[in-house]
Amino acid sequence: MATYTPSTPIQGLGRGGEPPVPPSGGGGDGGGNGGPNYGARLRRARLGLSCAIATVSMIFISLTSAYIVRQGLPTFDGASNTYVHDWGAVQLPWLLLGINTFLLLLSSLTMEGARRDITRQAALAPIKSIPGVSLGNERRFPWLWISAVLGFGFFAGQWMAWGELRRRGFYVDTNPSSSFVYLLTATHAVHLAGGMAALLWSVLAWRSRKPIEARRIMVDITAWYWHFMALLWLYVFALLGFAR
Amino acid sequence: MVAMENPHGHAPQGFIRKYIFSLDHKVIGIQYFFLALTAVWVGMFLSLLMRIHLLWPSAVIPLMGEIKPETYLSLLTMHGTIMVFFVLTTAPQGGFGNYFLPIQIGAPDMAFPVLNMLSFWTTFVAFIVMLAAFFVTGGAPLHGWTGYPPLSAVQSAGPGEGLGADLWVTSIAIFCIASLMGALNFITTTLDLRAKGMTLMRMPLTVWSWFITAILGLLAFGVLLSAGILLLMDRNIGTSFYVPLVVVNGQIMGHKGGSPLLWQHLFWFFGHPEVYIAILPGMGVASQVLSTFSRKPIFGYKAMVYAMLAIGFFGFMVWGHHMFMSGMSPYSAFTFSILTMCIGVPSAIKTFNWLGTMYKARIRFQTPMLYAIGFVSLFVSGGLSGPFLAQPVLDIQLHDTYFVVGHFHLIMGVAAIFGMFAATYYWFPKMFGRMMNETWGRIHFFLTLAGTYAIFMPMHYLGMAGGTRRYSDYREVKYLATLIPLHQFMTYAAIITIGAQFIFMINLFWSMFRGPKASDNPWEATTLEWTTATPPPHDNFAGVTPVVYHGPYEYGVPGAAKDYVMQTDPVGVSAH
Numbered sequence: 036m037a038t039y040t041p042s043t044p045i046q047g048l049g050r051g052g053e054p055p056v057p058p059s060g061g062g063g064d065g066g067g068n069g070g071p072n073y074g075a076r077l078r079r080a081r082l083g084l085s086c087a088i089a090t091v092s093m094i095f096i097s098l099t100s101a102y103i104v105r106q107g108l109p110t111f112d113g114a115s116n117t118y119v120h121d122w123g124a125v126q127l128p129w130l131l132l133g134i135n136t137f138l139l140l141l142s143s144l145t146m147e148g149a150r151r152d153i154t155r156q157a158a159l160a161p162i163k164s165i166p167g168v169s170l171g172n173e174r175r176f177p178w179l180w181i182s183a184v185l186g187f188g189f190f191a192g193q194w195m196a197w198g199e200l201r202r203r204g205f206y207v208d209t210n211p212s213s214s215f216v217y218l219l220t221a222t223h224a225v226h227l228a229g230g231m232a233a234l235l236w237s238v239l240a241w242r243s244r245k246p247i248e249a250r251r252i253m254v255d256i257t258a259w260y261w262h263f264m265a266l267l268w269l270y271v272f273a274l275l276g277f278a279r
Numbered sequence: 280m281v282a283m284e285n286p287h288g289h290a291p292q293g294f295i296r297k298y299i300f301s302l303d304h305k306v307i308g309i310q311y312f313f314l315a316l317t318a319v320w321v322g323m324f325l326s327l328l329m330r331i332h333l334l335w336p337s338a339v340i341p342l343m344g345e346i347k348p349e350t351y352l353s354l355l356t357m358h359g360t361i362m363v364f365f366v367l368t369t370a371p372q373g374g375f376g377n378y379f380l381p382i383q384i385g386a387p388d389m390a391f392p393v394l395n396m397l398s399f400w401t402t403f404v405a406f407i408v409m410l411a412a413f414f415v416t417g418g419a420p421l422h423g424w425t426g427y428p429p430l431s432a433v434q435s436a437g438p439g440e441g442l443g444a445d446l447w448v449t450s451i452a453i454f455c456i457a458s459l460m461g462a463l464n465f466i467t468t469t470l471d472l473r474a475k476g477m478t479l480m481r482m483p484l485t486v487w488s489w490f491i492t493a494i495l496g497l498l499a500f501g502v503l504l505s506a507g508i509l510l511l512m513d514r515n516i517g518t519s520f521y522v523p524l525v526v527v528n529g530q531i532m533g534h535k536g537g538s539p540l541l542w543q544h545l546f547w548f549f550g551h552p553e554v555y556i557a558i559l560p561g562m563g564v565a566s567q568v569l570s571t572f573s574r575k576p577i578f579g580y581k582a583m584v585y586a587m588l589a590i591g592f593f594g595f596m597v598w599g600h601h602m603f604m605s606g607m608s609p610y611s612a613f614t615f616s617i618l619t620m621c622i623g624v625p626s627a628i629k630t631f632n633w634l635g636t637m638y639k640a641r642i643r644f645q646t647p648m649l650y651a652i653g654f655v656s657l658f659v660s661g662g663l664s665g666p667f668l669a670q671p672v673l674d675i676q677l678h679d680t681y682f683v684v685g686h687f688h689l690i691m692g693v694a695a696i697f698g699m700f701a702a703t704y705y706w707f708p709k710m711f712g713r714m715m716n717e718t719w720g721r722i723h724f725f726l727t728l729a730g731t732y733a734i735f736m737p738m739h740y741l742g743m744a745g746g747t748r749r750y751s752d753y754r755e756v757k758y759l760a761t762l763i764p765l766h767q768f769m770t771y772a773a774i775i776t777i778g779a780q781f782i783f784m785i786n787l788f789w790s791m792f793r794g795p796k797a798s799d800n801p802w803e804a805t806t807l808e809w810t811t812a813t814p815p816p817h818d819n820f821a822g823v824t825p826v827v828y829h830g831p832y833e834y835g836v837p838g839a840a841k842d843y844v845m846q847t848d849p850v851g852v853s854a855h
Contacts, residue, residue, distance in 0.1 A: 051327045078471065079471045082467045089500075097506070097548070110524065208516055214512070229511060
């Protein structure tokens with residue numbers, strides 16, 4: 036027979052300690068009588084982003100393990116009747132890739148500028164809404180626009196790098212190392228394209244009538260994802276550079 | 280019930296928004312359930328064709344004609360793939376998890392409802408793409424559900440290895456994306472949307488199982504996605520990740536230097552956690568049902584949680600035991616063997632605790648309970664053959680025999696499906712507002728239990744006798760021909776067992792419309808889904824957020840008017 040142990044609700048433990056802020060049943064977020072809790076939504080969005088980052092990391096970890104394994108594999112050479120390594124070093128366009136890296140890192144900085152700018156605006160929004168209170172004419176720096184331009188610059192640069200590779204005679208199926216160069220850069224570009232879509236959405240939202248807190252969540256999540264993409268590119272760049 | 284006000288939105292009214300592109304986790308859960316139900320009938324039909332072919336290799340099947348050996352390989356490939364991905368992964372997590380995880384933690388919906396809807400429809404697209412492989416030139420692929428290269432990586436390697444195999448890989452890649460979206464949603468919901476008082480150690484074991492399964496999915500499906508992309512490139516762009524220098528039909532292919540073992544490592548790094556992705560939700564449901572129908576708290580709640588975490592952790596460490604035959608270093612094999620044996624410890628803890636829960640209990644032998652007991656039985660029967668296969672020396676003998684087929688069908692296939700049956704009979708009243716027929720439920724249980732043992736236990740003996748899997752015709756080989764009577768027995772058992780599933784289907788659909796009305800808490804259970812209306816309203820708790828005061832399994836409570844205390848009952852009040 037079980038014994039009944041009277042228990043009390045535990046306050047402040049994990050997310051179970053406080054009442055959750057619900058999405059409007061079955062649909063988007065917020066709404067209803069109580070109004071949206073943007074703090075909770077931001078925390079939830081960041082948690083979801085963390086999970087997405089974990090997944091993308093697993094994709095690149097698995098590609099890295101395939102890269103290292105494939106690099107060490109011998110293949111049978113019929114001409115010499117021996118096993119040889121077919122991993123040939125690819126002549127990468129280092130200068131171009133270096134410029135691309137600079138563009139992406141710069142865009143990460145400008146995204147951080149956008150994130151901090153909108154966080155400040157969201158914090159000041161309640162003060163601004165007080166009748167008669169003015170913070171003066173603030174000059175808006177177009178952080179998001181600049182980030183988007185730099186992001187497109189990175190894409191264009193990567194496309195040019197692919198063109199340069201083809202001019203140097205390295206195609207996807209030329210040898211396993213060139214296959215991985217295309218694979219890793221394309222996989223990174225696909226994921227960055229997701230970030231670019233979110234960035235463009237944030238730019239459009241800037242001009243919409245969405246509440247500043249909602250726009251802040253969008254920019255915040257986009258910025259953190261963008262930083263991760265910049266770090267990921269540094270990793271890919273280092274892998275291609277040092278594990279040739 | 281003490282509750283807090285919960286601002287909520289209004290239910291969508293239009294048919295499309297309400298039933299097709301719904302954002303409501305309950306509707307999405309039911310959509311997943313019926314998708315998996317469709318898939319399981321497709322998969323079961325394919326298995327029936329295989330069993331008929333093994334018994335009567337020259338039989339002419341209406342609309343299909345005679346099944347050729349390569350068609351037999353296509354059948355087993357598609358059977359395995361559909362069952363693993365679209366049934367065992369889809370129903371327990373996408374179906375029941377979607378429907379009940381938010382309610383059991385006191386949330387009005389999943390954390391990201393739009394992503395939830397996208398996840399379902401992406402899974403649906405993946406299923407359609409998979410089925411399309413049957414209808415293209417060359418038909419479905421024949422490389423088995425494990426898709427080992429070079430067979431799966433060379434288009435000219437067989438009749439189904441052209442467009443059919445491309446569709447197969449594409450479908451799995453799409454499925455991976457859907458599963459990743461779902462896993463992200465489950466983890467965020469569990470961590471961020473629990474009601475007040477619902478601490479981690481007050482969560483029902485079902486929630487723990489869905490949560491851990493989501494973590495496994497988040498880490499495993501990305502790897503399979505990568506592996507699938509490499510396979511698509513080998514197949515279509517001429518790269519050589521997996522394919523060495525090979526000769527097909529007298530022609531030297533353009534590939535060289537790739538390693539089929541690279542695929543095996545990546546695939547099984549996903550593939551072994553996939554076993555737990557399939558079975559963990561079943562463990563959660565079994566725990567939930569055993570406690571409820573034994574009218575006792577689950578024996579060793581914390582041990583059950585830690586055991587599931589340990590199973591999930593070890594699940595990522597043992598992929599090499601699928602590759603003992605690949606010529607791996609004996610030291611690696613030894614390490615994988617020891618780690619595999621380690622999984623037996625948390626598994627034994629769980630089994631012990633399930634038995635402990637039932638020990639000296641006043642058990643209510645209703646259909647959900649029968650299926651939960653059946654789950655434990657199959658988990659033990661299938662699990663016990665695991666340590667045999669974990670020994671590299673024995674695995675050399677048993678690899679690619681029916682012993683392996685019997686093992687994984689019992690532990691991963693049928694045990695997980697018994698978990699789904701337990702879940703269906705247990706939660707049907709909450710989902711559809713009516714009760715299923717108890718008598719037909721019991722008949723269905725006994726026929727299915729006896730049938731599954733009759734099909735899969737002989738496979739172990741068949742394997743020990745050297746019966747190889749994936750052979751379409753046993754007549755040509757003398758020592759295999761002596762095993763045909765065993766195949767006959769299994770085929771008859773399969774026909775009867777599949778026939779018994781019509782009882783379930785009739786009971787399911789009849790009860791959905793004509794079953795007796797269910798009360799809000801027909802099983803006298805304690806968790807949050809039984810505190811709300813049947814079926815639950817759009818926002819789950821009709822505008823309030825429940826507050827939790829108790830653990831999930833307060834049964835057999837002395838001093839209470841009834842023998843249980845709901846999770847939401849205020850402290851010191853014995854409301855039942």
